[in-house]
Amino acid sequence: MRNWKFAMASTILGSALILGACGGTEESGDTGSETEETGSDTAGEEEAVVEGSVIGDGSSTVAPILEGIVEEYAGAQPDVQVTVGVSGTGGGFEKFIQGETDFSNASRPIKEEEAAALEEAGIEYTEFLLAYDGLSVVVNQENDFVDNLTVEQLKKLWVEDGTTKMWSDIDPEWPDEEIVFYAPGTASGTYDYFNEVILEEEDIVSSATLSEDDNTLVQGIQGSPNSIGFFGYAYYIANQDTLKLVPIEGIEPNTETIESGEYAPLSRPLFVYAKNSAISENEAAYDFMQYTIENAGAMAEAVGYVALNEEDYEAGLADLEALKE
Template sequence: MSKKNINRSVVTFVAGVTLAATLASCSGSDTKPSTPSATSPAATTTTAAKEPAKEPAKAPSNLSGNITIDGSNTVAPISKAVAEDFAKSNPGVKVPVGSSGTGGGFKKFCSGDIDISGASRPIKAKEAEDCKAKNVDFVELPVAVDGLTIIVNKENTWAKCLTVPELKTLWSPDSEGKVTTWDQVRPEFPKETIALFGRGADSGTFDYFTEAVNGKSKAIRKDYQPTEDSNIIVKGVQGGKGASGFLGVAYFEENAKTLNAVEVDGGKGCVAPTTDNITSGKYSPLSRPLFIYVSKKALARPEVKAYIDFYLTSTKLVKEVGYVNLPADALTKVVARFKAENVGSTFMDAPAGVSVSELMAKDLK
């Protein structure tokens, strides 16, 4: 899964150019004060107040080492953004972030090959058994909430809202080779040829979507275009009037000018994948938590503990990347679980659409 790329270096560059221009404009003794714009504060005749003294930059820490992360590339952009900010005060710690998919990440994690596994779905019972067999105890930490978004081509003016049964008509294994035009999904829709794009079988997004829509993980028609790269889904749906696909909300928001998001009726009316609806669980059954799983053995290393502590307090980065922050009560429980290093899962085998706060209150298993 490739993720939304936060081009933070561009922001830094622009800020640098702006600062340079400002210094240059102030360098001459005959320079006249500029006239304030309509959006700037009104000019005054009094001497400008001095800026408050800035806090001195924190000295770099003495921490060092390598922290290995792999797994979901839905989660990877958050982990990369956190790693980038973490490195500013911890230059001796290297945090490479891979993105081999949720399933691929758990294989490496449960073999003891990596410290942290990103996941866009909860760990499965078989994966937990594999971890146990290798003596890999893990701490399960939700870090954000995502809304799986149904996207259609910008010229699709008919599929503004779909019910879960209609989504199943589109994506069910029984529809393979049979449901090929939109009027078969709903009679009043046009007879436009359907082209479907979605995540591949190694993706946690795929597992969650198929379970939520088709009632069984990995159950899906085979005549769609699978990929581990959500950008390919975007391009595919952009390329045909009758095209549709599913991906994380961050990818839709990044391409909202060229795609439409379909509202989903989970039984209580049409609901759009907005921040409020995703956080509250109203966008059901397609709102889901995103996770990192941390090896308890790795947590014994100070650099790993410092990174996770930094991760759980970097809520602004979650929003920057395009995801939704955990509700405050849920985040408090996540931080408490991390500090206590409580191992096990409360999300494994949980039905789609249950809130993070509710699942955090359950007993670990």
Template sequence: MNSKKILTGLLAGILTLSFTACAPKKESNLAGIVKIDGSSTVYPITQAVAEEFNKENPDVSITVGISGTGGGFKKFVVGETDINDASRKVKQEELDKAKTNGIDMMELEVAYDGIAVVVNPENNWVDDITTDELKLIWDKDSKVVYWSDVRPEWPKEKIKLYGPGTDSGTFDYFTAEINGEEKRIRTDYTASEDDNVLVQGVEGDKFAMGFFGHSYYEENKDKLKALKINGIEATTENIKNGNYKPLSRPLFIYVNTKALERPELKTFVKFYLEKAKDLVEEVGYVPLDDAKYQEQLNKIK
């Protein structure tokens, strides 16, 4: 497991980490507080950036929460945080609330990610599943109870389902792409904003299925089996070039534009984009092209 992500399993809801305590001291004139919340999928990237930034700027206190994309936006649009990690684009109602509260935001793309559909490693009856079959299983009106309800040759054993909670951008994206409408999903599944809970659930049940960000599968691939979707494997290349349809997507941070006037925040965001390519890959995601990062940097300059 990547050492930068060990603490992730201890986090839930709005728990935050401060990365300043153990940072080695270096000369820096920057001081202040940077508050970040949002997506558990984007969290490992932002965590890694925060740790690296604090090595050079130990007097800037950075907190990173994992309330989920939607949960984070609830704080961001009222000015409680400076940055929201997001595994989907901001919704119109979130933009409207931000405008009402005088919050202007900047969208910055930071990486690509896929959504992995996973089963237990002892599952020896399915390696590939179609989007139609996923809808049959996960849709709000699903009648599927047993694996054999999907394909008769599959075992007559109950499917135990695990997935993100309703504040998750991964939840929004998956339900929209698979079930045709955001938040349209059956209710009898185990939900958590902490992806490690989902990993442990599928790992512990031979007849389980779950979905979450692909990086969490990569981190736990010795405990899980990822399914091909419509015959396409969720490889880095397939995610980057969009072949892994429809479950590949960009990841974002949203920055409070007014707050960018603070030197510590502007310096942090620039650092984020300058270091993102290496750190994104290090924590298991797919980096953008150099030109795309430069395009994001130009926005804040």
């Protein structure tokens, strides 16, 4: 499924493939079609054709990485059908536990109860780290008074306390206007993470509009002058011309602050969990997961997240290879 979220990623990776092909043609020089045909035959021998299907689901935050990779993978292995749903981290794990999927995308680590349910279902799995994200707090672009929030103010904003929340409640110098809230749905790993580090397990403000679709949140904030919301950094990057990013404790999320952990406590890892039996028994699942790990760094950076160190991806590939033995 191609849309605006992945246009930048597809352009970058697609250009790299095109440039690589052009470079090969130039090196052929005047040797003509005979050389090109030989090169084509060699490439065909080196790249094994894989057939089959792979099914995944899970986090909307991880979706920009995975759906971008799916699009590029279709060009490399057109005979493999890869389907990726976006039910949220919790919804994805539910399907994973039911045995409906080969992998599950997550914007938080798996919970103890989810791991226990998988064990009871007899499903063994392996966790792969893909990238890092900085959960981003944004307001409407017309907002000219919120230039920073503390963690304490964030909690005061978002915890349900039985009152109608006004901006002046947070800072007396701010307007006496009712705040409009937009947040990820309760099945989202983004919601879970925010609930843990900001709300500290208290109820989220009851007036908030909740949705697992981050695009719905973006559109709501764009259309409401007194709005505030939060979602993954890639969704802010894709809409930065129409949203205002709010620093937390004076720190903005960016590549450097997310990778270093300086953007605390809202920096977080992004994962994919793969079913071990799918990797060992389904050649298409193994090949797609290998392609995912090999390309996750480039795709993460292209869509607005932060790549891991190369050693981390190599460790992931080693873990994947071990599942086939």
